[in-house]
Amino acid sequence: MENFTYKNSTEIRFGTDRIDNEIHDAVAQFGDKVLLVYGGQSIKKSGLYDRVIDQLADLQITELSGIEPNPKINSIREGQKLAKENDIDVILAVGGGSVIDASKVIASAKFYDSDPWDLVVQANGADRMKLDQVPLVDILTLSATGTEMNFGSVISNPETHQKLGTSGPNSPAISFLDPTLTYTVSKWQTAAGSMDIMSHLIEQYFNHTTTNDASSGMIEGLMRSVIKWAPVALKEPENYDARANLMWTATMALNGIVRSGNEGGWTVHGLEHELSAYYDITHGVGLGILTPRWMDWVIATEPKTVARFAQFGRQVWNIQGKDDTEVAQAAIKTTYDWISSLGFPMTLPGVDIKDETNFEAMAEGAIKSSALDKVAYVPVHKEDAISIYRASM
Amino acid sequence: MENFTYKNSTEIRFGTDRIDNEIHDAVAQFGDKVLLVYGGQSIKKSGLYDRVIDQLADLQITELSGIEPNPKINSIREGQKLAKENDIDVILAVGGGSVIDASKVIASAKFYDSDPWDLVVQANGADRMKLDQVPLVDILTLSATGTEMNFGSVISNPETHQKLGTSGPNSPAISFLDPTLTYTVSKWQTAAGSMDIMSHLIEQYFNHTTTNDASSGMIEGLMRSVIKWAPVALKEPENYDARANLMWTATMALNGIVRSGNEGGWTVHGLEHELSAYYDITHGVGLGILTPRWMDWVIATEPKTVARFAQFGRQVWNIQGKDDTEVAQAAIKTTYDWISSLGFPMTLPGVDIKDETNFEAMAEGAIKSSALDKVAYVPVHKEDAISIYRASM
Numbered sequence: 145m146e147n148f149t150y151k152n153s154t155e156i157r158f159g160t161d162r163i164d165n166e167i168h169d170a171v172a173q174f175g176d177k178v179l180l181v182y183g184g185q186s187i188k189k190s191g192l193y194d195r196v197i198d199q200l201a202d203l204q205i206t207e208l209s210g211i212e213p214n215p216k217i218n219s220i221r222e223g224q225k226l227a228k229e230n231d232i233d234v235i236l237a238v239g240g241g242s243v244i245d246a247s248k249v250i251a252s253a254k255f256y257d258s259d260p261w262d263l264v265v266q267a268n269g270a271d272r273m274k275l276d277q278v279p280l281v282d283i284l285t286l287s288a289t290g291t292e293m294n295f296g297s298v299i300s301n302p303e304t305h306q307k308l309g310t311s312g313p314n315s316p317a318i319s320f321l322d323p324t325l326t327y328t329v330s331k332w333q334t335a336a337g338s339m340d341i342m343s344h345l346i347e348q349y350f351n352h353t354t355t356n357d358a359s360s361g362m363i364e365g366l367m368r369s370v371i372k373w374a375p376v377a378l379k380e381p382e383n384y385d386a387r388a389n390l391m392w393t394a395t396m397a398l399n400g401i402v403r404s405g406n407e408g409g410w411t412v413h414g415l416e417h418e419l420s421a422y423y424d425i426t427h428g429v430g431l432g433i434l435t436p437r438w439m440d441w442v443i444a445t446e447p448k449t450v451a452r453f454a455q456f457g458r459q460v461w462n463i464q465g466k467d468d469t470e471v472a473q474a475a476i477k478t479t480y481d482w483i484s485s486l487g488f489p490m491t492l493p494g495v496d497i498k499d500e501t502n503f504e505a506m507a508e509g510a511i512k513s514s515a516l517d518k519v520a521y522v523p524v525h526k527e528d529a530i531s532i533y534r535a536s537m
Numbered sequence: 538m539e540n541f542t543y544k545n546s547t548e549i550r551f552g553t554d555r556i557d558n559e560i561h562d563a564v565a566q567f568g569d570k571v572l573l574v575y576g577g578q579s580i581k582k583s584g585l586y587d588r589v590i591d592q593l594a595d596l597q598i599t600e601l602s603g604i605e606p607n608p609k610i611n612s613i614r615e616g617q618k619l620a621k622e623n624d625i626d627v628i629l630a631v632g633g634g635s636v637i638d639a640s641k642v643i644a645s646a647k648f649y650d651s652d653p654w655d656l657v658v659q660a661n662g663a664d665r666m667k668l669d670q671v672p673l674v675d676i677l678t679l680s681a682t683g684t685e686m687n688f689g690s691v692i693s694n695p696e697t698h699q700k701l702g703t704s705g706p707n708s709p710a711i712s713f714l715d716p717t718l719t720y721t722v723s724k725w726q727t728a729a730g731s732m733d734i735m736s737h738l739i740e741q742y743f744n745h746t747t748t749n750d751a752s753s754g755m756i757e758g759l760m761r762s763v764i765k766w767a768p769v770a771l772k773e774p775e776n777y778d779a780r781a782n783l784m785w786t787a788t789m790a791l792n793g794i795v796r797s798g799n800e801g802g803w804t805v806h807g808l809e810h811e812l813s814a815y816y817d818i819t820h821g822v823g824l825g826i827l828t829p830r831w832m833d834w835v836i837a838t839e840p841k842t843v844a845r846f847a848q849f850g851r852q853v854w855n856i857q858g859k860d861d862t863e864v865a866q867a868a869i870k871t872t873y874d875w876i877s878s879l880g881f882p883m884t885l886p887g888v889d890i891k892d893e894t895n896f897e898a899m900a901e902g903a904i905k906s907s908a909l910d911k912v913a914y915v916p917v918h919k920e921d922a923i924s925i926y927r928a929s930m
Contacts, residue, residue: 356785364757
């Protein structure tokens, strides 16, 4: 088990019937100049926009809407301008991971005087960790990324085909997690979000530290929660227990707890960020396609990993078998079948990636931006990355 | 799944080789008047006392030693006096759960002008939640109670035969968790601490909320960690992975994460606190004796609980069986055997409680102070409590 430091001061307010009573004071404690950040029309259609605006009537609201999935640097630039012009005290983000991710970087960009893309790539001397950050309150509407209780954001730059992670010094001050707000999430987005949760757990489970059973055990339990409840949420969108388990599991999967004491891991996200950067596909769908192919590649490349996949099979999927190899292979097949059962296209052509044109550039990009040749569970070199993309055709 | 609020700002600094480099700044950031709280001679024998004092040479140290297991209100009274007289800025607690529990209450008592027992029983208008609290830094030397990352303390008053829980507004500011500091913990205390961890997990697992799979899954995984590593730590006291897993599992078992979204539970602690209050036995040993008897009583009293015990058997103990009843019964027997294998006396006479003299008073006390007739997994009334004590003879 590795040394680690863990501190996370985000306040989670989980459950129903809280937003209308609590959102005003949660925001107003930080000041009265509010930047309200959201995506498209869905929070207006659902009535959530009106509920929030009604509560905040005595505050000065500036709005930034139109945050897209795979949030783009141009939205951050616009937010930076609004934050500076209006000298905002607090950001209220209402939406899914993209809205919150963008809001976190805007929270830093208010205190930066040049292009905020510098803050993402840490170019030109920019260092988010040394900048102040506007407090962030959020109302989460999609269970997926875990950004509601961590320090990270993933921002895309379509001009440079880059999709990169960045961290700031603070996680959100307060996150409202109301599972009923996810009742209207489409089947496609519910499936993609669930796959994102499952992938975060897989990425951290397959790491270099073999002796951290506290972490392994928690991850196994959280995986069983996603596996059980994602299909229920797809079938019964208004099943509270399904939505609640997915929401809290998503948060726990990426708030730093389950990785504490571990080292390395994280391969498929690096490979997928390239897919999203080049083709702007839904992140969770890319993960669903790549994950089982990466698993096949791992046990073929490094037979010592079979024991871990066998543990995964036994503890997560309750697979019995005659030996580790049989259980490991069954676990990968069962993982594939579960992903497929969520309704995903299980190949890249299924998301309109029909040829290998960009595979080489994507492989190079993934290795460079995610250090897959160094930190991944099994090191991935350029030819390996290409072969995993190819196996997904 | 129930509504909940979760916020915990304790910074965990986990691992080896950190204290000598980090303890000075961790403490001094809060001021230079330090109350150093510890137990007996063990931190002097081990050299930890000298290591700490050497680092803090430029600070003004006031010492409070002699904190006993099941910390007594007299120690708090003494700490209150020292904290006021020396106007301390920060408390550094070096020890196990008792030392940290006492320090938390002293941290409040500095700001209270009457007997601190009021703060424990909330008598005479005392309200710890409204009092300021001195920041607390701790160096943990025993894996057991989880106090290093929560808001609670348990304090005993030998005059009134009361052992009561109390919460303050703040958890420790910084907790140093160095597994090597537990290498010298005796077999008896290692076993008792491991049982305390296991009991915290059991108490929260058997609760009224049946649909929180995120919580259930994490608890099951943490239980497997204790079950696996406690025997290793007993056999090989300097096995780092064993000590590290026990330490982090202890913290995770009671930092509020795994109970989030659940309601009720907690029976055996209430029953055990009476044993400790009347006979001053080791808390974990009392839990080890009572837990399997409580389990037997539960499935006999409320057959609907068999399904949960069967899940416990399958996910925690990997028991297969023909039906839920068989798996549930085997799970209880396996739990008993595991506790026994840690080297516990498995009866009350084994800890010198040889007659039933106090059972009635203890039963009344447990129900009153822990509301066992209302919040327990299966409600416990006076005759039930007596029967569980009797089954432990």
